[in-house]
Amino acid sequence: MLSTGARRDLERQVGAAHLHTRPADLAAYAFDAFGASGERRLPDAVVLPATTEEVRGVVRVCARHGLPVVPRGAGTGYAAGAVARHGGVILNLCRMNRILGLEVEGRRLHAEAGVVTAAIHRRAAAAGLHYPPDPGSATTSTIGGNVACNAAGPHAFRYGTTADFLVGATAVLGDGEIVQLGEAGGRSDAPPLLGLLAGSEGTLAVITEVVLRLLPAPAARATLAARFAGLEAAFGAVAEIARQGLVPAALEFLDRSALEAVARTGIVAVPGGAALVLVELEGGEATVRAEVEAAGSALSSAGAVRLDRAADSAEAARLWEVRKAVSAAVATVMVGKINEDVVVPRDRIAELVARTEEIGTRHRVPVVNFGHLGDGNLHVTFLIDPRLPGERARGDAAGADLFETVLAMGGSLSGEHGVGTTKLAYAERQLGAAGMGLMRRVKQRYDPGGLLNPGIKLPEPGTAAGGIA
């Protein structure tokens, strides 16, 4: 509960209309994406600043009153990073939603942190340019949230993640200092921070503006969708594409359960089969023509039971609809889902899929698999009904089993969703004590008061999280 003094001071920063404290107004901020993480907690307040200076003012008020600050974009994160685990103030950046500039020659876009990712795609495309990072949540997520989670998506295979396009930022540190980093100009006495912001999950600074590098739009683009009767053939096709030296812009996979979930929503772009592989090729006209032939023959020779090639962009969008709908579609199959985004070396993905099925059977939870095959990034989703006794615990045990499996396979806990609170217990297992120590020193450097997103990404000293080693 906010003290009268804290409420008065926050109101002075953002105005009464942009400060929420009634439980009814806070309820929507108690969880993130579908409540998938299971983490729920009402913040004490939500503030909606409109400028970097207002963000600084809010951070300073919170520091004075000892209130944690939780930056939040659209709340689509899967790791509970935007949930106020210790109460405090959620700093909702959604009013900072202006694209501040686009330099066509310089291929740079300058935007406030609350701009929705798809608006950046549209603005770049209108100028004949291309911003490749495309999380499945792009029509909802914010660019600030994308930087904070280092969001990826299907096209990360060829182009890289959000970090690879971030060339400047304005941010507010835990003591209220405003820093302008990289191409955001001005002073840059915290130069390493720009690289650290990507993936910092709101723990080092509140990002208020970003400068993004853009690419020329590819001259040609082609999409192929192949259905396979079994998983083995689907993974064989992917291996064949790699053997041919092709680096598609995207190489995506959905298993039978994922396809069934999507079909329930009425989207049946490519019917039949037990697995779908989507391949997108981009580049010069002649290159794409040649690569379509090569990829098509790789998919056919691996045993595709059906192969569709999009004839135009409308047809490509129809094929992609299946992939784009999958996260939300899977969420409608059961009341709850636990969505992990683990990574293993690409040539072990078939083995990982088989292991997830064993894990699902062992813990008696249905499992759905889809993901970015090119990166070895598999979205393993355990379906649960948390209203039933023991079901959440069984789902969590399946998740723990998955993390053990992935670490034993030389993989990583998260390809793109982040650590948040959901993977805290395993962070030290992956990074080791030295890695965690380094992260603590970085946190100390930029947020010495521990004000920003406490309990996220780094286990709090003295807690059991991280103690599984």
Ligand SMILES: Cc1cc2nc3c(=O)[nH]c(=O)nc-3n(C[C@H](O)[C@H](O)[C@H](O)COP(=O)(O)OP(=O)(O)OC[C@H]3O[C@@H](n4cnc5c(N)ncnc54)[C@H](O)[C@@H]3O)c2cc1C
């Ligand atoms: C249907 C669906 C599909 C998805 N597909 C993908 C995908 O393909 N690839 C992918 O990478 N992710 C995906 N996600 C996950 C999620 O959308 C991304 O992590 C996204 O980057 C989160 O953005 P957001 O604005 O919603 O951030 P939020 O959920 O609001 O916040 C996420 C984290 O970022 C921090 N944060 C947010 N804004 C700021 C800021 N301005 N300054 C500092 N910290 C901040 C928060 O504190 C929190 O720790 C998907 C989610 C859904 C629901």
